[in-house]
Each structure stands twice: as C-alpha cells, then as structure tokens.
C-alpha cells in the first residue's frame with residue numbers, strides 16, 4: 290500500500306515530534322553514561338586535610354577510603370536510604386555517593402562512596418549550583434538502648450564553596466551535630482565511611498559515621 294502524501298507527512302511530523310519531545314529526556318538520562326565509578330583506583334591521591342564530626346555513631350568500624358581522580362572534586366551527592374520499616378528494624382542511611390568533576394567542567398563525572406550498606410535505594414543527586422562540597426554536618430540518632438531500634442546516621446548536609454547548604458533526602462530521626470571544619474583548598478575529594486557489618490536478624494544500623502578528605 291502506498292501512503293497518500295498527507296498521511297506520509299503526518300507520519301513524518303509525528304516521528305519528529307516524538308524525537309523532539311523525548312530527546313531532552315534521553316539526553317538527561319544519557320548524562321549518567323558519562324558517570325564512572327572511581328572506586329579505590331585513585332585511593333593513593335594525596336590530600337591536605339580530613340573533615341570529621343564529633344557526633345558520629347559508635348557501631349562498626351572504618352572501612353576504606355575512595356578518592357576522586359587528580360584534579361576532580363566533589364560537586365554533588367546522593368544517599369542510599371532505606372525506607373521506613375515501621376516497627377521493624379530501621380537502618381536509615383546506608384551510603385553516601387559523591388559525584389566528582391573538574392571545578393569548571395562538569396562534563397565528566399566519577400563517583401566514590403567507600404563502603405555502602407545493603408539496604409535502600411539511591412536518592413536523586415543533589416548538586417552544588419557551582420563550586421565544590423566544602424564542609425558537612427551529620428544527623429545522628431543517639432543509641433536506643435538494649436531493646437530500642439538503632440539507626441545511627443540518618444542524614445547529611447553539605448556546604449558548597451559557593452555557599453549554599455544542600456541537605457540529603459535522609460530521615461529525620463536524631464539531631465544534627467556541629468559543622469565539620471571547612472576544606473582550605475579546592476574542596477572535598479574523597480570519602481571513607483564507618484559501617485556496622487550486617488547483623489543478620491539483629492539490630493542493624495548500617496552507616497554510622499563518615500569522614501571526607503580535602504585536596505588543594
């Protein structure tokens with residue numbers, strides 16, 4: 290069957306409009322294909338200082354550092370957060386993933402996250418409008434005692450070098466502690482988490498504390 294000209298152009302028009310309507314969406318998702326996991330490949334990168342907070346949880350132990358590649362700094366982050374278990378064992382914050390890029394060219398991204406817990410989904414990535422992550426504050430729930438359900442760290446806030454504070458999409462249990470020091474150099478360039486290993490049926494808390502490295 291041959292198409293009448295009107296029908297053919299209608300077909301062409303709808304194909305094109307589908308392309309134009311959906312292309313921006315594809316482009317947006319396509320961004321993720323330029324994101325590479327750095328893992329421990331750059332763990333030997335020299336850093337200038339370590340950012341800590343004093344209210345981290347006591348469970349578990351420090352795991353391993355992961356660093357952004359040379360010349361890359363953290364400009365955004367995503368959290369792995371377990372949904373509310375309503376009456377069951379909550380772990381809340383399980384992981385923190387930093388997105389690293391060059392300060393002025395965000396076309397290539399690497400991620401670092403150190404050890405991450407087993408539970409939850411990654412939230413959307415939150416970005417500094419410009420600049421890098423420079424200091425942080427951790428929201429931690431105090432120990433709940435022998436029969437309580439401990440969650441430890443629940444949320445995090447970062448201050449950007451361009452000044453805005455960006456807050457993660459974690460839970461609201463517990464309190465924020467004091468701000469860490471600020472990076473003196475360019476910004477945060479690495480992460481190490483303190484994680485409680487999986488308790489198999491006992492009270493899990495997952496992520497308890499985190500420290501970040503600053504590079505000049």
Ligand SMILES: *[C@@H]1O[C@H](CO)[C@@H](O)[C@H](O)[C@H]1NC(C)=O
Nearest residue numbers: 335336337338473474504505
């Ligand atoms: C930061 O550390 C690097 C590597 O150790 C060093 O070369 C640089 O001088 C340091 N910069 C500052 C501002 O401390």
Ligand SMILES: *[C@@H]1O[C@H](CO)[C@@H](O)[C@H](O)[C@H]1NC(C)=O
Nearest residue numbers: 342343344345465466467468
């Ligand atoms: C938090 O900061 C305030 C004000 O600087 C200080 O008085 C307090 O001791 C700090 N708390 C901790 C736990 O370090």
